[in-house]
Amino acid sequence: xxxxxxxxxxxxxxxxxxxxxxxxxxxxxxxxxxxxxxxxxxxxxxxxxxxxxxxxxxxxxxxxxxxxxxxxxxxxxxxxxxxxxxxxxxxxxxxxxxxxxxxxxxxxxxxxxxxxxxxxxxxxxxxxxxxxxxxxxxxxxxxxxxxxxxxxxxxxxxxxxxxxxxxxxxxxxxxxxxxxxxxxxxxxxxxxxxxxxxxxxxxxxxxxxxxxxxxxxxxxxxxxxxxxxxxxxxxxxxxxxxxxxxxxxxxxxxxxxxxxxxxxxxxxxxxxxxxxxxxxxxxxxxxxxxxxxxxxxxxxxxxxxxxxxxxxxxxxxxxxxxxxxxxxxxxxxxxxxxxxxxxxxxxxxxxxxxxxxxxxxxxxxxxxxxxxxxxxxxxxxxxx
Amino acid sequence: xxxxxxxxxxxxxxxxxxxxxxxxxxxxxxxxxxxxxxxxxxxxxxxxxxxxxxxxxxxxxxxxxxxxxxxxxxxxxxxxxxxxxxxxxxxxxxxxxxxxxxxxxxxxxxxxxxxxxxxxxxxxxxxxx
Numbered sequence: 001x002x003x004x005x006x007x008x009x010x011x012x013x014x015x016x017x018x019x020x021x022x023x024x025x026x027x028x029x030x031x032x033x034x035x036x037x038x039x040x041x042x043x044x045x046x047x048x049x050x051x052x053x054x055x056x057x058x059x060x061x062x063x064x065x066x067x068x069x070x071x072x073x074x075x076x077x078x079x080x081x082x083x084x085x086x087x088x089x090x091x092x093x094x095x096x097x098x099x100x101x102x103x104x105x106x107x108x109x110x111x112x113x114x115x116x117x118x119x120x121x122x123x124x125x126x127x128x129x130x131x132x133x134x135x136x137x138x139x140x141x142x143x144x145x146x147x148x149x150x151x152x153x154x155x156x157x158x159x160x161x162x163x164x165x166x167x168x169x170x171x172x173x174x175x176x177x178x179x180x181x182x183x184x185x186x187x188x189x190x191x192x193x194x195x196x197x198x199x200x201x202x203x204x205x206x207x208x209x210x211x212x213x214x215x216x217x218x219x220x221x222x223x224x225x226x227x228x229x230x231x232x233x234x235x236x237x238x239x240x241x242x243x244x245x246x247x248x249x250x251x252x253x254x255x256x257x258x259x260x261x262x263x264x265x266x267x268x269x270x271x272x273x274x275x276x277x278x279x280x281x282x283x284x285x286x287x288x289x290x291x292x293x294x295x296x297x298x299x300x301x302x303x304x305x306x307x308x309x310x311x312x313x314x315x316x317x318x319x320x321x322x323x324x325x326x327x328x329x330x331x332x333x334x335x336x337x338x339x340x341x342x343x344x345x346x347x348x349x350x351x352x353x354x355x356x357x358x359x360x361x362x363x364x365x366x367x368x369x370x371x372x373x374x375x376x377x378x379x380x381x382x383x384x
Numbered sequence: 385x386x387x388x389x390x391x392x393x394x395x396x397x398x399x400x401x402x403x404x405x406x407x408x409x410x411x412x413x414x415x416x417x418x419x420x421x422x423x424x425x426x427x428x429x430x431x432x433x434x435x436x437x438x439x440x441x442x443x444x445x446x447x448x449x450x451x452x453x454x455x456x457x458x459x460x461x462x463x464x465x466x467x468x469x470x471x472x473x474x475x476x477x478x479x480x481x482x483x484x485x486x487x488x489x490x491x492x493x494x495x496x497x498x499x500x501x502x503x504x505x506x507x508x509x510x511x512x513x
Contacts, residue, residue, distance in 0.1 A: 120446075137469055137493065138455060147459055148438070150440065154438070246459060
């Protein structure tokens with residue numbers, strides 16, 4: 001298998017982009033990723049999108065975006081794996097380049113969520129749960145995480161307030177990210193007194209779903225050398241799955257797919273979690289970040305919340321998390337999250353993250369989850 | 385209309401019918417498709433008794449559930465073993481606790497509109513007996 005490199009990134013701000021369609025947002029992000037590279041040189045386009053079908057936006061976004069973004073005729077299709085779509089699309093790009101099928105491919109994650117009202121959006125997000133055995137009972141994705149949070153609190157003796165360091169860290173970092181939805185800090189008191197969304201999850205421990213697009217150019221070593229620009233190597237890549245329904249898992253507090261995906265990606269990179277300098281996880285709520293930290297081996301079970309309380313997840317801690325604001329402050333773009341994550345980590349590996357820069361970041365881990373971890377996609381990035 | 389989509393789950397939704405392995409006695413809910421091992425599993429009706437494993441109160445509902453807000457969704461650990469998702473009914477949202485004993489009851493889940501179904505299935509309530 002050939003080595004695979006990220007040679008270009010582009011993104012739109014995460015926002016309520018009422019004036020733009022999904023196709024236009026994707027085109028804007030791709031334009032940034034292409035830079036001086038001619039779009040005609042791309043061999044394939046992988047579009048990550050979770051809600052387009054559910055919200056009735058547009059099918060065949062692959063063809064639509066390819067035509068608009070100057071790649072008419074190219075192999076293109078949508079990859080849907082809920083919140084893991086972005087990571088799964090990048091996995092397809094890695095396979096295409098590593099196999100030699102293409103020298104250069106593009107990945108674009110795009111989500112257009114603000115055209116619909118909240119009830120329809122919640123129903124769209126709930127399609128990622130098991131529709132016959134969970135969603136039919138009126139369960140939302142947020143309520144799923146809330147149930148895990150309450151059980152975690154019960155099992156390990158935490159209060160809801162103990163989770164506040166996650167959104168507080170996300171907002172502190174998001175304030176420094178010009179593309180973040182929320183660019184202001186919050187304090188633990190505000191988190192504690194916020195209105196309930198799905199008890200025990202309050203408004204300030206819940207991400208806001210918004211619009212945005214993020215794009216990557218993925219190239220072979222030969223193409224990367226020809227281009228001569230700065231690059232990041234994708235050293236490991238893995239996608240795994242688990243049962244959709246929480247009840248079908250042996251232990252709902254253990255994100256098995258996340259654990260296996262992370263272990264496989266690190267193994268293929270010949271690295272361990274101790275080598276990782278900075279990471280991006282699916283963190284719409286503190287509980288999601290905590291369970292992912294534990295599944296990925298960055299914390300013992302039941303200790304991730306304590307780790308956050310000690311400040312380890314800040315840019316100067318031992319396990320820097322959400323340096324671009326995470327799902328909470330950057331904004332939750334669902335199917336595009338996995339691509340935004342990778343762009344933030346490329347920024348870290350290039351030393352461009354300014355106030356949120358992790359000192360000497362050389363190895364980064366990006367993991368995105370679909371639903372409550374039914375799909376997990378993990379990538380290991382190494383500075384060249 | 386979604387008729388068949390809900391009709392085919394009727395045994396599980398109305399009777400809490402899952403499956404039991406004839407050889408090992410293992411039980412499971414929801415029932416799974418029987419392909420190569422059709423004879424290994426038989427229908428098994430659960431008692432409906434269980435304990436609350438965890439729960440949440442939904443305040444921002446998906447379309448179709450607005451009229452029920454706020455409502456309690458829970459993971460219920462059935463006394464026979466399986467963990468299932470359902471609503472908790474017949475009590476105040478502040479009365480629910482982890483490990484609370486509950487029992488299944490058949491209730492309306494939602495109204496699919498003038499041309500659709502009235503959707504019924506199991507919910508759980510604080511145990512009466």
